[in-house]
Each structure stands twice: as structure tokens, then as C-alpha cells.
Amino acid sequence: MKKEELKRIYRQQILERNKNPYHFEKREGATGHCLANNPICGDKFTLYLDFNHDNIRSAHFYGFGCALSKASTSILMEKIEGMPQKDVIAFCKMFLAAVRENQPIDPKDLSLETLAQMRDYQGRLDCITLSWETLLNHLLKKEMHTL
Amino acid sequence: MALYKNTMKSFSLSNIRERFPIFSQHPGLVYLDNAATTQRVDTMIEAMDTFYHKQNATVHRGVYELSATASQSFEACRTKVADFIGATSPGNIAFTKGTTESINIVASSFLRRKLRPGDNVVVSIMEHHANFIPWQMLCREVGAELRIIPISGNGDLDLGALEPLLDNRTRLVAITHISNLLGTFNPIEEVIALAHAKGVPVLIDAAQSGALYPMDVTQVDCDFLAFSGHKAFGPFGIGVLYTRQELKADIHPYTYGGGIVQNVMLDVTDFKPYPYNLDAGTPNIPGVIGLSAAIDFTRDLDRKACVEHVQGLSHLCRNELKRINGVKVLGEPLKTGGIVSFYIDDIHPHDVASFLDEDHIAVRAGVHCAQPLLDHLDVAATVRASFSIYNTKEEVEHLVHAVKELIKFWR
Numbered sequence: 001m002k003k004e005e006l007k008r009i010y011r012q013q014i015l016e017r018n019k020n021p022y023h024f025e026k027r028e029g030a031t032g033h034c035l036a037n038n039p040i041c042g043d044k045f046t047l048y049l050d051f052n053h054d055n056i057r058s059a060h061f062y063g064f065g066c067a068l069s070k071a072s073t074s075i076l077m078e079k080i081e082g083m084p085q086k087d088v089i090a091f092c093k094m095f096l097a098a099v100r101e102n103q104p105i106d107p108k109d110l111s112l113e114t115l116a117q118m119r120d121y122q123g124r125l126d127c128i129t130l131s132w133e134t135l136l137n138h139l140l141k142k143e144m145h146t147l
Numbered sequence: 148m149a150l151y152k153n154t155m156k157s158f159s160l161s162n163i164r165e166r167f168p169i170f171s172q173h174p175g176l177v178y179l180d181n182a183a184t185t186q187r188v189d190t191m192i193e194a195m196d197t198f199y200h201k202q203n204a205t206v207h208r209g210v211y212e213l214s215a216t217a218s219q220s221f222e223a224c225r226t227k228v229a230d231f232i233g234a235t236s237p238g239n240i241a242f243t244k245g246t247t248e249s250i251n252i253v254a255s256s257f258l259r260r261k262l263r264p265g266d267n268v269v270v271s272i273m274e275h276h277a278n279f280i281p282w283q284m285l286c287r288e289v290g291a292e293l294r295i296i297p298i299s300g301n302g303d304l305d306l307g308a309l310e311p312l313l314d315n316r317t318r319l320v321a322i323t324h325i326s327n328l329l330g331t332f333n334p335i336e337e338v339i340a341l342a343h344a345k346g347v348p349v350l351i352d353a354a355q356s357g358a359l360y361p362m363d364v365t366q367v368d369c370d371f372l373a374f375s376g377h378k379a380f381g382p383f384g385i386g387v388l389y390t391r392q393e394l395k396a397d398i399h400p401y402t403y404g405g406g407i408v409q410n411v412m413l414d415v416t417d418f419k420p421y422p423y424n425l426d427a428g429t430p431n432i433p434g435v436i437g438l439s440a441a442i443d444f445t446r447d448l449d450r451k452a453c454v455e456h457v458q459g460l461s462h463l464c465r466n467e468l469k470r471i472n473g474v475k476v477l478g479e480p481l482k483t484g485g486i487v488s489f490y491i492d493d494i495h496p497h498d499v500a501s502f503l504d505e506d507h508i509a510v511r512a513g514v515h516c517a518q519p520l521l522d523h524l525d526v527a528a529t530v531r532a533s534f535s536i537y538n539t540k541e542e543v544e545h546l547v548h549a550v551k552e553l554i555k556f557w558r
Binding site: 007065068069070121123124 | 495498
């Protein structure tokens with residue numbers, strides 16, 4: 001990836017999201033929470049999820065991470081609000097497959113498409129996928145316990 | 148500046164890069180991740196290549212000529228390493244997978260049998276996880292206490308705090324020679340003197356100092372020394388454990404298998420003495436051959452000139468970065484190796500490293516396996532620039548310029 005391309009992606013989505021992330025606050029009273037932690041780079045976000053039965057009523061996050069992981073988590077939080085849990089699981093799987101296996105992604109969704117473009121930047125894959133993977137594992141475990 | 152002792156070889160600062168093939172493959176590469184791993188010198192690569200092409204055989208097993216030659220080369224390296232670090236005998240030198248394994252061997256095969264509930268082990272807050280977790284785990288397992296030597300505000304070891312930590316239940320002091328995060332040079336001789344005054348053995352983690360800052364183990368009187376080949380222009384997967392003569396008998400096998408035994412009976416096995424009791428399975432023979440070539444290269448260097456060069460670069464880097472608004476450089480130790488850690492307000496180290504990569508500058512970003520120290524400093528992560536003999540003043544300037552450009556873009 002060329003430097004100008006990297007700058008374009010950062011300008012398009014990352015920098016603004018990094019400065020003004022969606023629902024970036026602690027919600028200690030949330031009905032569910034999980035920790036997205038990468039001990040190699042020091043990224044650590046707590047994801048706070050408020051469930052209404054099986055629907056995610058609101059999603060917040062708080063912690064420390066690079067601009068890319070913060071922007072990625074911000075987009076994730078915004079997208080999943082109001083979704084049923086099973087749809088969130090499918091959504092996370094779709095995005096992770098798009099990033100890791102180059103599977104198609106909805107081209108109309110600019111924020112997801114921009115994030116997925118960073119897949120060519122192998123050294124940053126963990127930054128993009130950290131919260132998505134954490135949330136997916138959390139919901140899959142939750143689903144297993146309710147079976 | 149001539150970096151070679153033998154001027155006939157006429158390798159100087161300007162052409163020492165020629166000895167490292169990576170730079171001809173990547174002419175614009177500014178490689179500043181030497182604390183993670185150095186680049187490989189040509190003679191090391193050739194030595195391993197020659198071994199595989201022309202001398203490949205296992206050691207200490209075959210009676211045929213190829214095996215005998217391989218065994219001779221293998222044992223000659225043990226002698227070379229002993230000479231390189233000032234050990235009295237090649238019998239003090241064990242080959243391991245690297246610094247991490249060397250330290251784990253001392254924890255598992257030496258200290259585990261001695262440590263009792265209520266005993267303690269002393270480390271510093273600036274240890275790499277490799278010289279922290281093995282002691283933490285062992286202490287937890289046994290019910291012993293892990294005691295931590297603090298640092299002063301500028302990042303130097305608080306030597307005054309060590310003596311009160313040592314008592315008649317202290318079983319080991321394990322400390323790094325150079326901090327992999329701050330670059331701090333620790334006063335090893337003073338640490339050893341204080342520990343020995345209480346009869347406590349000392350392990351030195353020399354991962355960051357093995358190549359350019361040679362330590363004479365006999366002179367400094369340490370009990371254990373660990374370092375890796377790959378941080379000293381040598382191969383991955385090979386390391387060294389030095390053990391003082393008097394403690395050799397207390398090192399027991401680390402893994403079990405062939406090659407370390409004297410007699411195997413149905414109910415019991417007799418083992419060879421140290422260091423041969425640590426060679427279970429087929430050892431990393433090409434790694435040892437490569438390490439031998441890397442040591443030859445390092446021995447020919449004028450290490451005083453090399454150290455001056457590397458420390459000059461890190462000093463320049465530290466000073467230039469400190470002058471940039473929004474950049475914080477960690478620590479101001481009295482004496483440092485070639486390591487500078489920094490962070491930029493509002494820009495995560497991973498973002499910094501990504502943008503520097505676009506300028507062909509390779510740095511490390513993250514916690515550098517030093518989470519206790521970063522937690523102590525209340526810093527989540529840093530960018531680390533680490534220098535070696537082939538780096539230049541122009542590369543430092545390139546880094547500083549790239550950091551300034553990034554800050555301009557970000558804001």
C-alpha cells in the first residue's frame with residue numbers, strides 16, 4: 001500500500017472516527033460486557049452491551065487502542081444496535097470473512113468497505129478484527145449457554 | 148570511523164552494510180528493530196548454507212567421517228562461545244533455543260528443586276517477560292515471593308532498593324543487562340556484589356547486550372548468563388546458557404530423550420552431566436554453526452567503536468525526538484544502549500509504525516514484552532527505535548522527519 005493510499009483511508013474514515021468514536025463511554029450497568037484485548041500491542045477495549053431479550057438495545061465501548069482498532073470498534077458498535085443477536089453473529093462472520101478471506105462486502109456500506117480495504121495491510125489485521133472477533137466469541141458462548 | 152579492528156579488512160561505517168545481504172534486497176530499508184532481532188551477516192548465512200550443502204550430519208551419534216566433522220565443529224563453537232564471554236571452560240556453555248529457554252532452564256532445572264515456601268526471588272521492574280514470568284510462575288507454584296527492584300524517575304535501576312530486598316530466604320536475583328524498553332544499562336557488577344554478599348546467585352539476561360557489549364563472566368562473577376544468536380547477527384533458534392562451574396551439578400535435564408543419557412535401565416536412567424544433559428533430541432546443529440560464524444564476525448569488530456557509534460545514534464535520536472512538540476521519550480538513564488522508546492500524544496504507536504513503514508522505516512510498536520514496566524510508567528504502549536552497527540545518522544534524521552510529517556498530517 002502506498003503512503004498516499006494509507007492517508008486517504010485514514011482521512012476517509014479512521015481519523016474522524018478516532019477523534020469522535022461512537023458511544024465511547026463506560027456503561028457499568030450494561031447487561032453484558034466483554035474485553036477485547038491484544039497483549040502484543042496493548043489495545044484493550046471493554047465492549048458494553050445492553051440486551052432487550054435477544055436484541056442488542058445499545059452498544060458502548062471504552063478503553064485504549066490505535067486509531068484503526070478504535071474506528072473499527074466504533075463502526076461495529078454503531079452497526080449492531082437494534083440487531084437481534086443471531087444477526088450480529090452473522091454480521092461479524094461476514095465482516096471477518098471479508099477481511100481475512102477477501103469475501104465480498106456490501107459496496108454501498110462505505111464505512112465497512114473502507115475498513116475492509118485495510119486487509120491489504122497485513123500487519124494491521126488484528127487491529128481491525130480485534131473487537132469483531134471478541135464480540136463474535138462472546139455471543140457464540142452466550143448462545144451455547146442458553147441452548 | 149573504522150568498525151573493524153583489522154584495518155586490512157577495511158570495513159568501515161560506510162560499507163559495513165555490505166556485509167548484510169538484506170540491504171541489497173531492500174536498498175531503502177531503514178531497519179530500526181534491532182532489539183527484536185538484528186540482521187544477518189553474510190558469513191553466517193554462508194556457513195549455514197555450506198553446512199547443509201557439504202557437511203550435513205548429526206552430532207555425537209555417528210562414527211562416520213561426516214558426523215565426526217559435524218561434532219568437531221559443534222564442540223569448537225562451545226569453546227568459541229566460552230572464549231567470547233570469558234568463561235573458564237567450554238563445559239560451562241549449554242546451547243539452547245534462545246534467551247527465553249535459557250532462563251526457563253534455570254527456573255525449572257535449577258531453582259525449582261531449591262525453592263521452598265517463604266523463600267523469595269528478586270527481579271527488576273524493567274525485565275522482559277522472558278525474565279519475569281518464569282520466576283513469577285515458579286514463585287506462585289511453590290508459595291515463594293517475587294520481589295521487585297524499582298527504578299528511579301529517569302529509568303535507572305534503584306540500586307539502593309536492592310539490598311533491603313535481599314535476605315537469608317533469597318534464592319536468586321535475575322536481572323537484565325540492558326532494558327529492552329528504556330535502553331538502561333544496569334550496574335551488573337554492583338548487583339552481583341550485593342547479591343553475593345548474601346550468598347545469592349545472579350542470572351544476567353544478556354539478550355540486548357550479547358553482541359556489542361561483551362561481558363566477561365569470570366570478571367563480573369555472574370552465576371548464569373543467557374543470550375540469543377538472532378540478536379547478535381546470528382541465526383534464529385539458537386541461544387546460550389552459561390553456568391558457573393560450581394553450580395553445574397545443580398542443573399538437571401530440562402527435557403528428556405536421547406542424547407543426554409549415560410545408562411537407561413527399566414526403572415531408572417543415569418544422565419550425562421551439564422551441559423550435555425540439556426541436549427535431549429538432535430540439537431540445532433546449523434544454528435550452532437551459524438552462531439559460530441556470527442561470533443567470528445563480532446570478534447573482529449572494534450566493539451568500542453561500534454558501541455560509540457550505536458550510542459551516538461541513540462543519543463541523537465533521543466535528543467531530536469524530544470525537541471518535537473507532542474513527542475515523549477521514555478526515561479533518561481545515565482547510560483544507555485542503542486534503544487529509544489517514545490510515544491506521540493494522541494497517536495497510537497501502531498498507527499505511528501504503519502505510517503513509518505510507508506517511509507520504509509521498520510520500528511517496533513506495542514508493549515515490547517515489558518508490561519510490568521509500562522504499567523509502572525502508566526504508559527499503554529510505545530514506539531521503539533533500536534540501533535545497530537549498520538544504522539546511520541541519516542537514518543535517524545529520516546525517522547525524525549517522518550515523525551514530524553506524521554504529526555502534521557494527523558492534526
